[in-house]
Amino acid sequence: MPGRVRSDPLKNPERPYLAIGLEGSANKFGAGVIKHFVDGTTAVLSNIRHTYITPPGEGFQPRHTALHHREWALQIIQECLVKAGVSMHDLDCICYTKGPGMGAPLQSVALVARTLSLLYNKPLVGVNHCVGHIEMGREVTGAQNPVVLYVSGGNTQVIAYSRQCYRIFGEALDIAVGNCLDRFARVINLSNDPAPGYNIEQEAKKGKRLLPIPYVTKGMDVSFSGILTAVEALTTDKRFRPDGQPKNANDEDIITPADLCFSLQETVFAMLVEITERAMAHIGSKEVLIVGGVGANERLQEMMGVMAEERGGKVFAMDERFCIDNGIMIAQAGLLSFRMGFETPISKSTCTQRFRTDQVHVSWRA
């Protein structure tokens, strides 16, 4: 509400706090240690991640991903503690991703968190993955009350904060934007290393031709599944050259994989920027924060920057360390709620595939 300023319910801590965050809702296992100081500042002591990479043309299956997390969890946590220079005994709480995400990987990580909690007698804090992204974004960029565009392989949401809740303004009605990009990368056999979205971005830089692809906004929401079908269909077009090379000197009217990546990016990002702009106009906010794996895409950041500039505003974006799923964001959001007195008892330390951003009570903000 304009004209009314409420004080932050979160006071500076009376002593420094330390928390470890464990994340594994998709194909990355991450661990990170965060420290909150008495003056209200925050330090990232360590932030380590290992990604499960599948061969080109294949996605990650829940079972294999869970296996990956189980194989790497202890080693990553160990490295993360050594790098931070702390021991498990120094921690105030253990934060883990409660959801949303893939079931089996979430369960593996929750099990690790539960075991550590019992071994070292530390309280557990279950964290909403999306809120983790938002809180880390606010912390890293210093954005105060931005409109948040959260774009990743599993989520696409435009979020605005209001009265202790991150409210979803617009979202994907079917598949997430990252899923659309990743799946298209598989169709044209791009590598999954370091990430399919990253390789689409590099490929798109070589694209020249904008092909007509559906532009699907519905109300405040967007839809990507039809776009994926449309761009997949273009790979069976007789002008399509999988190697990107013309057959002969007269072969001019061709479609290359780079053109398709370019067209796909331009279209879906324009849709995302458009719904973000509408949320900003409605709320009267001049700040926009991009979080989530797709947020590491520089073309999306650039387009958002142009839009923000046209409105006299500012875009806050991050690099892959904090954009792509990581442990430190879970530690940050978890520690904020822990300092407000929130704990997850062992008997309730479950995880869930469905856990909406707007279901979380954001007790630490005014």
Add this chain to the structure above:
Amino acid sequence: MASPSLALISASTLISQGAEAHRFRKGYRHPTLDASLTRSRVAGEARALLRCLRSGVNVPGVRMVDASEGILGIEQVESDALEEYEIPVDVLMQLIGQEIAKMHLADVIHGDLTTSNMMLRHPSSFKSHHPTLRTELVLIDFGLSFYSSLIEDKAVDLYVLERAFSSTHPDSEPLFASILKAYGQGMGKDWAAIERRLDDVRLRGRKRSMVG
């Protein structure tokens, strides 16, 4: 040489910038994509405004259209801060519901219904025919509007407003309920089907709880 419409725009002063300001060009979009979206949206907005005007929905009058340049000239609606009007909240909600119903009866879907896209006309700028009410509610910004008689589209239109309400207005539920009441009265026999569909639309979106 710049077109006459562009020259007119560059000689004017900016009043305020909405998400769909009346220069539709967006620098972030690829020029080809932008040109096709701009053309269709300017034409669409002009068409929707005219259709609304013919059906007696309160919207700004159209003054000029230049779709290829992406420029739409419309009447400036004189208005003031909400407090100046001394309208009770329930009357205001009723006005909103009535106006949306009129628009939907004309089969115009707004596409971006938010409270930012509504204005109250200033009493000094026109003559009210209403015995007690000195103002009228004007719907603006039809840049994302389209023509449809489907209950699906009308329900989604209402849903957009509901979400915009809940994200910016505290304790929005009773307010939105009174909008729907007035809307329902305005829509008459069509309302029952739209109400049912609105319930369905509310359940969409990813990761909704599957319980209940």
